[in-house]
Amino acid sequence: MPVSVHMFPGQGDxxxxxxxxxxxxxxxxxxxxxxxxxxxxxxxxAGALPSPAALLLGADPPGGRELARGPVGLQQVAHYGAAVAWQRVLAARYGPPDALLAVSFGELAALTAAGAWTVGAGARAAYGLAGVLARTPGGLTLIGCGEARAAELAARAGGGRVAVGCVNSPRECVLGGPPDRLAAVEGLAAAEGLSAVRLHLPFGSHHPELGRQRGEFEEVLRGGPPIGPTAVPVYSAVAGRRYTPADDLAARVADCLVRPAHLPRVLALLAAHGHTDYREAGPGSALGRNAADCLRGTGARVHGTGEEDSERGQRTVTTDRTLDELLHGRHHPGRLPCLHRALARYPYRVAEAAAEREPYLYRRLRALLRALPAAADLHADPDGLAAALAWAAVADPRLGMTVVTQSVLGQGSLLRLAGARKGVAPELGAVDAGDLRIGYLVTEAGRASSHLGAGTVAEFRPERREFVLRTAEEADVKFGGVPQYPGPRGAVVIARAVDAAGRAGGVFAFLVRLADHDGPRPGVALSPPVPVGALPLSYHRVRFDGVRVPEAHWLRDDADLDADGRLHDPRTPEDRLRRTLAVGQDLWGVLPTALAALARQSAVLAVRHSRHRETRAALAPGTPLLAHRSQQRALLGALADAFALSCAAARARELLAAARESDAAGAESGFAPWAAVSRPLSAYKAHCADEAERIIAECQRRCGHAGLADGNRLAGYHGFARSFDPAGGDSRLIRYDLGRALLAEAGPGGPPPVPADLGDPGWWPAVLARHQHTLTDWLRRATAERARGGATPFEVWNPLLDRAAELGAAYAARLAAEDLPRALAALPPDGATDALAHLAALRAADRTAGALLRHRTLAPGELAGLENALERGYDRLLPHLEQVERAFAFPDDIVLPEGSPDGFPEGFPDGPAREGRPEGPNAPSGRGFPE
Known part of the structure; x- marks a missing residue:
């Protein structure tokens, strides 16, 4: 019989x-x-606070930032009450718990649920805590590494004042300390390839320097109702054990200000005591994810929380990840079949003419939108958003690009940046229903790096409370995708705001109606379509001449305009640009999943084509192409590389989820704002786009003329991947900025040692760590030498930009290399995934061997066994080929051309493909190429 635990998260979730x-x-x-x-x-x-019920259960509930800006104590009391209420629902639905687990100040709600306090007494404690925290200095940073490494980083860069405040899992900790010291640790962590995100909490906690604040909070607790005995056992992550009747609970709760919370330790104790089922008491999911990580291998079950409990019943999050979850994300069981049905409704058509293409794409888009949740719910679920994009792109790359511009960037901007959601709610609903199509216009055709200084101007007119949008010069004309299909069309347009006093402000996003059923709206000029053969959509140059935009469609974020039309922005121009472009973070978090899906499907199609295409070569006439070792190296390698890309994509989704749970202060922008928006996610974007383009291009080449046929979509897949070299944040600029940022924040110390065994899972990540360190040292010396001569920043960096890009690329490759062993650790043991990961690491080393030797990262002898290891890797993967195909393939009815059940147009021979072919909607296709 399950022994259940209800878990209470701390203030940060x-x-x-x-x-x-x-x-x-x-x-x-x-x-x-x-x-x-x-x-x-x-x-x-709880003091004289507004009623949380009126705020959170009203027609227009506030967001997290709005609640935090309310009176002191409102957020803490609302959080406390939500946890208590959520636990009551869990107990009613699944039975009372056998124990309660409290993390940090989740102890207040846990003690209330255990009967030690009344609800009012616990609220009084939460209100008193808020008063103490408001006077508590410091900050908190979430860092993606284990306890030992986090402590080492704190010691190296924290000046003795940064401490490990929370150990969330074997791979995640929270550091506490003064903000300037945390910034130094964050810089060092980033230089070593670790994610480090400042939590959006304006106070410190779990730090030994907070003894005075601890005393103040204990006085608050002793001044209120006494804490009685607990009717249910309470385990504390701070105490590291179960509370006993002998405990002075006021003192123990106050300890949360000065002592660390260690979740793995207390979960190990609960597991040892026989507890098997865990549920999170609250709408968040971070505690559940961390608990699943800590309990992996124990047989315990950590059940899904948040909206899953209330909307669609209970979902179990197992402590191990399946391969399907790695490739597609974690979803409700009905989500992917629903996507499948929607995309299979309209089979793929080439539709060269725009007059045919646009109605066809519109029908497919409408079917897809009906299968998806509303925009707000979709964006709250990175796995769901990534799956929608990936499946759409595999079914039709043009549809995938439409999802990028409309759902990810367009609607993402409305959700992230609208000052009041109700101002754009009608437009969000219209897009969800397919009644309004929107794009995203940031690029200006006449200037490089136009995102850094938008020339398009939005001038405010206070008398009508509206903006007037103008294209100031010819070079400022916007360029991007605008649907030609008749009907309402719009775009999120990036422009520089000018207030009523004529003062130029920062770069903001504006929701602009471009056209209706009668054509372009007044003041909007659309050029004839600009042909883009690699990805045939409707691209236009767009000019604005006095286009009126209501104030509600200014995506102002936390800026404001007073009654006289004067702009008040709490952010610097650089930070405003970062905030406006932060929707790129959503794209970078989900795009790798789509790119990995395209790479996998391309490899599967190429393998099947090679298996069934006979060769007339003199060496072995009548044998299939796949029997030839050169073809095996290319295509088995493509499968392995696509698997590595999928592991990186899964990590990008995790990073996006973590970034949404906190709002880190932005770093300083350098050559471009991308690294400041999100360093690791921008690195994943650049790395995954390059890798996908390379993998798909190799699959095309290995299929001969069949790889060029539009009906097979390989050309479209390649065009989609290639387009994201300049699109979504130019990859070269990202690498430049990553290199500059890594150099500026490089800390002391050397790289980890490299294992001698090429088969060690840690070998390739360690090699890249050493390579990053080598490149950093070289670039530091080169910039210092040029700066000593009095050179300007341009003169220093101009000849070194390619070296900066090389460093940025090495950092991104290192992140992806670390994802392979991380993914394997979460997957059940399996020969196929082990073989894929091993081969992918060896192939990556082989591709970069020249750079590794040139920079003396490795000596020639250290790569002596690489060629033989690669050959063994291909042999190791070959027996698992059909298993990998089945796992990687998308359903036939969304990837085969219209009217071609097995990929061949009428009149071409079938060959042996039908024999023994699996059946069903998820069965792999026997063939995918017209001959």
Whole structure:
């Protein structure tokens, strides 16, 4: 019989909008929240605060930032009440828990749920805590590494004042300390390829320097109602054990300010005591994910939380990840079949003429939109957004690009940046329904790096409370995708704001209506379509001449205009640009999943084509192409490289989810704002686009003329991947900026040692760590030498930009290399995935051997066994080929051309493909190429 635990998260995980959406769908949760918040209001223990029920359960609930800007204590009391209410619903649905687990100040809600406090007494403690925290200095940084390495980084860069505050899992910690010292640690972590994100909490915690604040909080607790005995066992991550009747609970709770919280340790204790089922009491998911990581291998079950509990029933998050979850993400069981049905409804058509292409794409888009959740829900789920993009791109790369511009960038900007969501709610709904199509216009045709200084101007007119959009010069004309299909069309346009006093502000996004059923709207001039053969969509140059944009369609974020039309922006121009372009973070988090899907499908199609295409070569007439070792090296290698790309894509989704749970302060921008928006995600974007383009191009070459046929989509897949070299943040600029940022923040110390065995999973990541260190040292010496001569920054960097790009590329490759062993650790043991990962690492080393030797990262002797190891790697993968095909292939009815059940047009011989072919919607196709 399961022995259950309810887990209470700390202050850092309170997704307010997730709570509001869950309450809107779940009557029991809504009633529990209202009851708890009414108890808090009636107790008068939480001070003179607005009622959380009126705010969070009203028609227009606030976001997390808005709630945080409210009176001191409002956020803490709302969080406390939500956890108590959520736990009541869990107990009602799944039975009372056998134990409670408290992490950090989740202890307040846990003790209330255990019966040690009344709801009002716990709220009084939460309110008192908020008052103490408001006077508490410091900050907190989430870092992607284990406890030992986090402590080492803190010691090296923290000046003795940064401490490990929370150990969340074997691969994640929280550091606490003064903000300037945390910044130094973050820089060192980034230089070593680790993710480091400043939490959006304006106070420190779990730090030994906070003894005075600990004393103040203990006085608050002793001044309120006494903490009684617990009716349910309470385990504390701070105490590292179960509380006993002998504990002074006021002192132990106050310890949360000065002592670290160690989740793995207390979970190991719970598992040893026989607890098997774990549920998170709250709308977040971070605690559940960390618990699953800590409990891997114990047989325990960590059940999904957040909206999953309330919207569609319970979903179990197992402590191990399946290969399907790695490739496609974690979803409700009905999500991917729903996508499949929507995309299979309209078979793929080449449709060369725009008059045919546009209606066809519009029908496919409408079918896809009906299968997807509303935009707000889709964007709240990185796995879901990534799957929608990946499946759409595999079915039709043109449809995939439409999803990028409309759903990811367009709607993403509205959701992220609209000051008041209700101002753009009609447009969001219209896009969801397919009644309005929108794009994203940032590029200006006449200037390089136009995103850094938008020439398009939006001038505010206070008398009508609207902006007037103008294209100031010919070079400022926007260029991007604008649908030709008749009907309402719009775009999120990036422009520089000018207030009523004529003062230029920062770069903002504006929602602009471009056309309706009668054509372009007044002031909008669209050029004739600009042909782009690699990805045939409707691209236009767009000029604005006095286009009126209502103030509600200014995506102002946290800026404002006063009654006189004067712009008030709390951010610097550089930070405003970073915020406006932060929607790129969403794209970088989900695009790698689509690129990996295209690479996998291309490799599968090429393998099948080679298996069934006979050769007339004199060496062995009648043998299939795939029997030839040269073809095996290319295509087995493509499968392995696509697997490595899929591991990197899964990590990018995880990083996007983590970034959304916190709002890190932006780093300083360098050559471009991309690294400042998100260093690791921008690196993944550049790396994955290059890798996908390389893999798909090799698959095309290995298929001869068949690889060029439009019906097979390989040309479209290649065009999609290639387009993201300049699109979505220019990859070369990203590498330049990564190199500059890594050089500026490089800390002391050397790289880790490289294992001698090429078969060691840590060999390739260690080689790249050493290579990054070597490149950093060289570039540091080169820039210092040029700067000593009094050179300007341009003169210093101009001859070194390619070396900076090389360093940025090495950093990105290192992140991806570390994802291979990380993914294998989460997957069940399997010969196929082990062989794929091993071969992918060896192939990456082989491709970069020249650079490794040239820079003396490795000596020739250290690569002596590489060729033989590669040959053994191909032999090791070959027996698993059909298993890998089945796992990688997308359903036939979305990847085969219209009217061609096995990929061949009428009149060409079938060959042996039909014999023994699996059946069903997810069965791999026997062939995929017209001859």
């Amino acid at each position: 309170f997704p307010v909008q997730v709570l509001s959406r869950a309450a809107a769908r779940d009557g029991a949760l809504r009633r529990a929240l209202r009851a708890v918040y009414e108890e808090i209001d009636a107790s008068a223990g």
